[in-house]
Amino acid sequence: MGDARHLRRTFELASLHHTHPNPRVGAVVVDRSGSVIGEGAHLGAGHPHAEVVALGEAGARAAGSTLYVSLEPCSHHGLTPPCVEAIATAGVARVVVGAIDPDQRVFGSGVSRLRAEGIEVVTGLLEAEAEDVDPSYFRHRRTGLPRVTLKLAMTLDGSIAAADGSSQWITSEEARHDTHLLRSSMDAVVVGAGTLRLDDPILDVRLEEPVAHQPVPVIVAGRGDLPSESRVWERSPIVIATRELSIPTGDLVVVTEGREHPDPEEAARALADRGLLDLLLEGGARLAGSWWKTGVVGRCVFYVAGRVAGGRGIAPLEGEFTTMAQSRAVTVRDVRMVGPDVRVEFE
Secondary structure (H helix, E strand, O other): OHHHHHHHHHHHHHHOOOOOOOOOOEEEEEOOOOOEEEEEEOOOOOOOOHHHHHHHHHHHHHOOOEEEEEEOOOOOOOOOOOHHHHHHHHOOOEEEEEEOOOOOOOOOHHHHHHHHOOOEEEOOOOHHHHHHOOHHHHHHHHHOOOEEEEEEEEOOOOOOEOOOOOOOOOOOHHHHHHHHHHHHOOOEEEEEHHHHHHHOOOOOOOOOOOOOOOOEEEEEEEOOOOOOOOHHHHHOOEEEEOOOOOOOOOEEEEOOOOOOOOOHHHHHHHHHHOOOOEEEEOOOHHHHHHHHHHOOEEEEEEEEOOOOOOOOOEOOOOOOOOOHHHOOOOOEEEEEEEOOEEEEEEO
């Protein structure tokens, strides 16, 4: 019971911070009497790791203690020294690890080195919960790809916009607020060139409460030129294209050169290579359809408005649905009301 409680506290500490491309990690030090004597979390590249922060808070009291950590302690030199050295030096007697680090530079070597130092190591406790602290990190380290979340807002009868392209506002103010909360957890927000031309989005987080993190705006452009007066240029976006383009500001990334549209997997991988591990795909229908069909999308959040279009508009995913064999089974993770609308999250 105590191990699970302290380990879940490390998950809470880790979840408070946006650290990508580094993992989210939390740590707790507990003395022999069961009292918490140190806590810490990793804040990002260049900052001390969670274990070091927690051990620093515990000081000399860490001798003989148990260290709880959400992710396997690192065993390699990066911007900071290996955490296994700090743990051994502090005299920690026991380490409880939430999940083994999938990064090949660690992947079990941290646990092995701790055991070689005579430290008891417990693994396998709450492992699935530990991975849920930072699922995009685990996906990236295992596949080289980011986690892509497709977000859509639609009417009850399945339209994301009217036939003329108008879509403001399908969902309620409450649903739009929830969307900004979702954006605030992401590394980047991705839209297509059509959405840029039609809606002129700025792709930022706008909430009444202070926002510690703003996602990077990303435009998937293909071969066409982009409007130079768009508001998004104020935020220096990344532009994914299939040829060299002239852009006012930002970073141009050319993939699948010569094709009409960038390959979704190559585009996603290029963004992950830049440290963007959690992508929010906001459309429109062509981009959403192509990324869905390629299999790059792993998670979806659909806002279904308390509104009926009453006719044929623009479908959420462009492309023809010709046979049931084309459909994919999904796992629904959450369904709840957001104001008058329904929020459905699935994988």
